[in-house]
Amino acid sequence: MKITQISIFLENRKGRLFDVCSLLGQKKINIRALNIAETEEFGILRIVVDKPADAVKALKENGFVAHLTDIVAVEVADHPGGLAEILKILNENNVNIEYMYGFVERSADKALLVFRFDDPDKAISVLTENKIKIIGSKDIGGL
């Protein structure tokens, strides 16, 4: 149920994001979701890709520091209050979100968000009990 996110350490320098994206492009790896957490000096680029193992290999070969992290992708109804419904469930069950972000594209009437939980297993069971649809990694390629 969990999917794999790659996080990459980037100095806040011109062209670094381009370097990552162009490397992944050359390796024919598709970015499905993306988020950047930034500070004054550095940023953490977090991406979900169709071929995470290949991506990490390519990144490391090119001198990037990259980590794999388990995250949970959740379908959210694409209407006002859609996200609030999910957050309410998480809140009531004391599930902590470290951070979250949206997928690059989604054509249907559902939005897709990824969550980084401090306890992903608990989050998954809470969401499943509440009939929230979780997207598995095998679905990612076909999105």
Add this chain to the structure above:
Amino acid sequence: MIWNEKMETMAAQDLKNIQSDRLKSIVKYVYDNCPAYTKKIDNHGIKPADINTIDDIKKLPFTIKEDLRDSYPFGLFSQPIKQLKEIHVSSGTTGNPTVVGYTKDDLKLWSEVMARAIACAGGVPGDMIQIAYGYGLFTGGLGFHYGALEMGLTIIPCSSGQTKRQLKIMTDLKPRILACTPSYSLYMAEEAREMGLNPRASSWEIGIFGAEPWSEAMRKEIEATWDMEATDVFGMSEIIGPGVAQECLQKNGMHIFSDVFYPEVIDLQTGKEARPGESGELVITTLTKQGIPLLRYKTRDIVSITYEKCACGRTSPRISKIKGRTDDMIIVRGINVFPSQIEHVLLSIEGTQPHYQLVVDRKTGELDELEVMVEVDEKIFSDEVKKLRALEEKIRDEIESVLGVMVKVRLVEPKTIPRSEGKAKRVVDKRTL
């Protein structure tokens, strides 16, 4: 004025005779009183009786910083600890700090040489002195304090920091002498202008600046900024603290008080005495100290020396400004910093030692800034900003507590710190001193 007319203007041969007598006694004294030195001298294959004149000093073994560290805390002392009246401790380089101690006579000696230094810079009894060197374990503040007391000055023991208050005190109390690090004097000038004060109208006429390297250009800037005479003072805690050597108003080298601190300049290549005017490592023997006398202590400072008589009348030799170091020590805001200290901290936090680099910079009118760049590797990387931030803070706090100087920590990508022949360059000093 010359504080100790007799000792400071003595004819060369007379001075040599005194140095010979004192060397002879101090070698016997450490041999009899300090087991570490007994062993050192025995191992070197000589006896105290072999030392008769000052020229015999070449027969003695050197003492190095590691000897102090290896015998931590009191192993190189020649007196029982009860006889020590004061102890100073400097931050450790790789583990143990350096401990030095003063007997009652040593404190008298310190007062004497510091009085000589202040007089050498132009101070006279009755002057008011603002001491803006740190008081405490650092020897700067108390060394000046004792010298000023000895001389009969009025002391304002400001210690370092609290710049606005320093300036208010200067404006209201009108001290004639300022003692602090040279960069702090320029920092104060910026602050003074911001407060609407005219630095050139200050009461300070004499500055006694030391504890960090500075150049002729910086002297000119300080003198123009404050309209004062800026002089250089030299010292180190292992020898006594400040008061080893001091510039007179000729500003042409620092008079080393060689009747008590005997200097040699050793050529780095040959290990033999360098000729006057040529650069080498300054080696000092404390001829009269009781608590922790040191024989031929290698200071790691590179200087040259001249024995020519100075126009001020003093006959003591003069050493140049510090031209460099034989190790990788840098001085930041008057504090000695070794890259190995940073290495130690990183090792203790991470279990492995990431690549790092120290960048020191000093913007005009500001204090030194030390930035520690640490390459992020797999082990320390996290996908969460707060964890990386916490890591930065932890490294910063640990380094600050070890060094006692403020630092900025910056995480950088792997392989961004330049390596030369596989070895990373640890220190980048961007200061134009």
